Amino acid sequence: MSTKHSEAAKRFIANKEQRTWHNETLWLVREKRDRLAMAVPEWEKLRELSSEIKLHTITHLDKYAEQFAQKAEANGVVVHWAKDAKEHNEIVHGILAAHNTKKLVKSKSMLTEECHLNKYLIEQGIDVVETDLGERIIQFMNIPPSHIVMPAIHIKRQEVGKLFEEKLGTETGNSDPTYLTRAARKHLRDQFLSADAGMTGCNFAIAETGDIVVCTNEGNADMGTSFPKVHIVSIGLEKIIPNLNALGVYTRLLARSATGQPSTTYTSHFRKPGEGRELHYVIVDNGRSDIIGNEEHFQTLKCLRCAACMNTCPVYRRSGGYSYTYFIPGPIGINLGMLKSPQQYADNVSACTLCYSCNNVCPAHVNLADQIYRWRQDLDSLGKADPMKKVMSKGLKFLFGLPALYNTTLKFAPLVNHLPRFTVYNGLNAWGEGRELPEFTGDSFTALWKKGKVTKSGKKCSTLKKQKP
Amino acid sequence: MKVGLFIPCYINAVYPEAGVATYKLLDYFGVEMDYPTAQTCCGQPMANGGFEGEAVSLANKFEELFGKYDYVVAPSASCTAFVKEVYPKLLNKEQHACQTSGKIYDLCEFLHDILKVKEMPGTFPHKVSIHNSCHGVRELNLSSASELNIERYSKIKDLLKLVKGIEVFEPHKADECCGFGGMFCVEEPDVSVCMGQDKLKNHIATGAAYITGADSSCMMHMQGIVKREKLPIKFIHVAQILASGL
Numbered sequence: 152m153s154t155k156h157s158e159a160a161k162r163f164i165a166n167k168e169q170r171t172w173h174n175e176t177l178w179l180v181r182e183k184r185d186r187l188a189m190a191v192p193e194w195e196k197l198r199e200l201s202s203e204i205k206l207h208t209i210t211h212l213d214k215y216a217e218q219f220a221q222k223a224e225a226n227g228v229v230v231h232w233a234k235d236a237k238e239h240n241e242i243v244h245g246i247l248a249a250h251n252t253k254k255l256v257k258s259k260s261m262l263t264e265e266c267h268l269n270k271y272l273i274e275q276g277i278d279v280v281e282t283d284l285g286e287r288i289i290q291f292m293n294i295p296p297s298h299i300v301m302p303a304i305h306i307k308r309q310e311v312g313k314l315f316e317e318k319l320g321t322e323t324g325n326s327d328p329t330y331l332t333r334a335a336r337k338h339l340r341d342q343f344l345s346a347d348a349g350m351t352g353c354n355f356a357i358a359e360t361g362d363i364v365v366c367t368n369e370g371n372a373d374m375g376t377s378f379p380k381v382h383i384v385s386i387g388l389e390k391i392i393p394n395l396n397a398l399g400v401y402t403r404l405l406a407r408s409a410t411g412q413p414s415t416t417y418t419s420h421f422r423k424p425g426e427g428r429e430l431h432y433v434i435v436d437n438g439r440s441d442i443i444g445n446e447e448h449f450q451t452l453k454c455l456r457c458a459a460c461m462n463t464c465p466v467y468r469r470s471g472g473y474s475y476t477y478f479i480p481g482p483i484g485i486n487l488g489m490l491k492s493p494q495q496y497a498d499n500v501s502a503c504t505l506c507y508s509c510n511n512v513c514p515a516h517v518n519l520a521d522q523i524y525r526w527r528q529d530l531d532s533l534g535k536a537d538p539m540k541k542v543m544s545k546g547l548k549f550l551f552g553l554p555a556l557y558n559t560t561l562k563f564a565p566l567v568n569h570l571p572r573f574t575v576y577n578g579l580n581a582w583g584e585g586r587e588l589p590e591f592t593g594d595s596f597t598a599l600w601k602k603g604k605v606t607k608s609g610k611k612c613s614t615l616k617k618q619k620p
Numbered sequence: 621m622k623v624g625l626f627i628p629c630y631i632n633a634v635y636p637e638a639g640v641a642t643y644k645l646l647d648y649f650g651v652e653m654d655y656p657t658a659q660t661c662c663g664q665p666m667a668n669g670g671f672e673g674e675a676v677s678l679a680n681k682f683e684e685l686f687g688k689y690d691y692v693v694a695p696s697a698s699c700t701a702f703v704k705e706v707y708p709k710l711l712n713k714e715q716h717a718c719q720t721s722g723k724i725y726d727l728c729e730f731l732h733d734i735l736k737v738k739e740m741p742g743t744f745p746h747k748v749s750i751h752n753s754c755h756g757v758r759e760l761n762l763s764s765a766s767e768l769n770i771e772r773y774s775k776i777k778d779l780l781k782l783v784k785g786i787e788v789f790e791p792h793k794a795d796e797c798c799g800f801g802g803m804f805c806v807e808e809p810d811v812s813v814c815m816g817q818d819k820l821k822n823h824i825a826t827g828a829a830y831i832t833g834a835d836s837s838c839m840m841h842m843q844g845i846v847k848r849e850k851l852p853i854k855f856i857h858v859a860q861i862l863a864s865g866l
Contacts, residue, residue, distance in 0.1 A: 586845050596639035608644045
């Protein structure tokens with residue numbers, strides 16, 4: 152009984168130092184989130200509002216998407232619609248080609264990751280430079296993000312020091328964070344100055360004004376769009392919200408949930424292109440409109456991509472981002488992967504104890520754990536159920552369906568206590584991998600009851616009023 | 621008032637003393653009880669593993685056995701939460717309105733919210749660390765979940781503090797999952813054991829002699845690790861502490 156997730160998790164956990172550090176580092180982020188959330192008296196009210204606004208927008212998306220596009224066009228923005236990743240990439244490349252772009256600087260965007268944009272553009276001969284520090288690190292290393300907000304969270308500064316020696320010519324053996332950050336800043340400034348086009352993601356798209364809002368801590372979205380003449384924005388359809396009042400709810404929730412900050416260092420609003428410049432919005436569906444019609448799972452569209460569910464998830468913290476087969480890990484990634492392709496991503500569904508902590512931290516009240524439970528119910532009909540679990544479930548139902556058999560089993564269960572160790576603790580017993588079996592009792596409760604051995608003490612509480620019949 | 625006593629399968633088989641303590645304790649508070657001997661399991665292990673269908677006949681049986689009582693009380697938060705949250709959906713598919721969902725209580729919930737007890741019979745002169753189980757905290761609201769900005773409370777702590785001589789602690793990361801998770805514990809054994817080890821470290825750091833809680837399933841998992849690694853801490857169901865002296 153195993154999944155690709157459980158196997159990858161086993162490898163991650165085998166490195167005790169790494170998994171302890173990963174677990175504790177992300178827990179610190181969860182604690183920072185808690186401190187900030189507890190300092191806002193109306194926090195729970197904000198979460199509810201956030202959920203309601205998103206539900207309203209998602210269920211009236213035709214209206215808001217149209218309004219957003221009209222406002223944007225009136226502001227002089229060129230609006231493009233992409234039904235899938237391929238169209239998105241082609242549109243972006245078309246814009247870049249029209250401006251004879253050689254170098255593109257990008258701020259962080261999970262949507263472009265979803266569309267595999269970088270690979271596509273590089274194949275077309277464009278030099279793509281990620282400008283978020285974490286993203287730049289993993290781009291240098293040629294590896295995917297292991298977390299959606301802190302993409303290089305699994306990499307230690309010593310490794311970054313080595314990497315920068317090779318890529319940026321920093322001093323040998325110097326992994327001082329300030330030194331490395333300054334080196335990265337100098338490197339990135341050169342990139343900003345020499346780029347032909349800049350690209351950003353979009354945290355919120357405001358239907359009422361046609362604005363897009365990008366939240367960063369490094370100011371790289373601003374730098375990347377200030378020098379080049381062309382700014383392209385990749386916008387997931389679900390990022391649209393009705394108005395600036397709604398934005399006020401989300402800017403209070405997002406950074407507190409994501410990184411435990413009152414707000415991101417930069418909350419940048421873009422509305423219209425500057426003199427002699429171009430601003431392009433690429434609004435992407437890529438399966439989102441199908442999710443709206445999925446009654447059990449459409450609430451995933453409320454997600455703000457803050458990663459609070461990852462930081463709190465006890466399984467994610469101990470198994471690392473790469474143990475999941477979908478590019479977004481953790482509770483939201485399990486769900487989004489299943490919505491993308493249940494056949495392809497069913498292996499992640501095992502990565503959940505149903506502890507429900509993710510539900511409680513989600514700033515948009517996405518019921519992530521309940522949805523994972525629902526996906527598990529679908530595995531059998533998808534042909535993805537673990538045969539061993541199926542046999543166990545059927546066997547348990549048979550056993551529990553027959554009280555007499557159940558009671559007889561309980562009677563003989565203590566025999567297991569006396570079996571030779573090798574018959575109990577072997578490769579077939581996953582329980583026994585790190586645990587001893589429980590000791591079955593001589594007499595079950597039912598047996599004790601039937602023998603009249605479950606007795607009253609004879610003492611009675613004197614202070615409690617007699618319970619009414 | 622008549623209470624149907626539900627003793628979940630693993631308590632029945634492994635920890636009957638928790639069931640006996642529940643019976644003595646409720647009797648002490650003047651509750652009239654019945655124990656339907658044809659009861660088995662609520663079906664949660666199969667459903668959480670992805671085989672909800674296998675739990676439907678058990679839900680029907682449960683309704684038949686327990687539907688007639690004023691309350692159903694179980695010394696298990698997780699099984700109680702399953703009946704409460706999932707049974708209505710399972711039975712609804714068969715056009716059957718669930719009787720037991722609205723009247724099942726975990727023992728601690730029942731003592732705290734229904735009986736509103738203000739004293740306990742005995743003494744327990746030990747340090748204990750409370751294991752706040754996920755389903756107890758985040759489904760039954762036995763204590764304020766650490767993620768939520770709500771007033772802090774703990775029904776289990778309130779009850780334990782009525783026992784004389786006891787010193788009550790909570791571990792760091794007070795309601796983080798221990799890694800049991802039903803079939804999760806055998807499907808993802810490495811993560812499960814790792815979580816259990818981390819949880820135990822936090823419990824042991826409180827200096828407590830016992831880990832106690834409303835869910836024996838979590839404790840069974842942690843006890844397995846304690847036995848394997850010979851760690852210095854014991855386990856006791858909260859019902860047994862509350863029933864001290866009976």
